Amino acid sequence: MAKNTFRTSPPEEKTNKKRTVxxxxxxxxxxxxxxxxxxxxxxxxxxxxxxxxxxxxxxxxxxxxKFVPIWVTPTMIDRKVTAIFEGRDSEIHSDWEPYENISKEAALAVVASEDQLFPQHLGFDFNAMWGAFRHNLKGKKIKGASTISQQVAKNVFLWQGRSYVRKVLEVYFTFLIEVIWGKERILEVYLNVAETGKMTFGVEAAALRYYGHSAKLINRAEAARIAAVLPSPNRFSIANPSKYVQKRTNFIMRQMRGLGGKAYIADL
CATH class of the missing domain: 1.20.5 (Single alpha-helices involved in coiled-coils or other helix-helix interfaces)
Known part of the structure; x- marks a missing residue:
């Protein structure tokens, strides 16, 4: 009887097939x-x-x-271009002045109004940011919590408007100027580039246009009124203050006294 035979591959042949596969x-x-x-x-x-x-x-x-005056910012360019396209007067009023030539009442006023922890923080007020975040979650009017350092970073290096890209860059530049510039330089730049009225930037230009004298001679009431319009300088007026601006001016003056006067910013 014939036997069924099955051919099996030698171990070497199986190994070669595996290697081939x-x-x-x-x-x-x-x-x-x-x-x-x-x-x-x-x-x-x-x-x-x-x-x-x-x-x-x-x-x-x-x-x-850190060392040279900042004569032009993206915000200034934006305002000028917009005015040209709209057929309005496009002249920019801006006059750079060193920190020592600006009344310390003006410096104190913007700190009291915009960022009272400016001498202490490292560029960011996290408590204020968290409070603004919770406020905005309620769907009410958007509330910001930018420090003076963040505002300078935005005004000097970036553009206006809200976006995650700009916010990330704002954090980056805020960190750089805090480390490289220091507090006094940041405040000096803010006092020179902040929008203080229609087509007007800096406290020197505001003082000359609305008070008729230089920023070095600004008194406490004048400084507080400039600070009072900073949240919306194209809506509020230094020359013709509304009741809201007058009320806010008085509030800022009380805050300036509460902080201890000019001594509060003496050691920036």
């Missing part, structure tokens, strides 16, 4: 990887170069502006 799979993976790798590598390379250039340029930019 594995080699084929590896070849497929290599082809797929090679097709993607150059593109991914190129994107990563460009991203790294962009970040290096961005950090280098921004660092140099901040270092230079």
């Amino acid at each position: 594995q080699s084929s799979l590896n070849d497929d993976i290599d082809v797929s990887t090679n097709n993607r790798h150059p593109i991914v590598q190129l994107v990563i390379s460009y991203c790294i170069k962009f970040l290096i250039y961005f950090f280098s340029i921004s660092l140099v930019w901040v270092l230079v502006l």
Whole structure:
């Protein structure tokens, strides 16, 4: 009776087949990887170069502006271009003055009005930010919590408007100016670039236009009225203060006294 015979592969042949299958799979993976790798590598390379250039340029930019007057800001350019397109007077009123030539009443007024923890914080008032976040969650009118440092970072280096990209950049530039500029320089820049009226920037320009004298001669009441219009300088007027502006001016003057007067900002 014939026996059924089954041919079995020797161990060496099975091993060779496994190697062949594995080699084929590896070849497929290599082809797929090679097709993607150059593109991914190129994107990563460009991203790294962009970040290096961005950090280098921004660092140099901040270092230079620590020492030179800031005559023009993106906000000034935006206001001028808008006025030209709308057919209005597009003249910008701005006059840079060193910190020592500006009344410390003006410096104290903006701190009392905008950012009372300015001498202490490192650029951010987290308690105020959390309070504004909770307020905004209720769906009411959007409330900001920007410190003077954040406002300077936005006005000097960035653009107006709300977006996550701008906010991230604002945090970055705020950190840089806090580390590189220091408090006195930040306050000096704020007093020179903050919008204080229609087409008007800085307390020197505001003092000359609305009070008829330089910022060095601003008294407490005048300083408080300038600070009172800062939340909305195109809506409120220093020259013709509304009842709201007058009420806010008185409130700011009480805050200035409560902080201890000019001594509060003496050691910035």
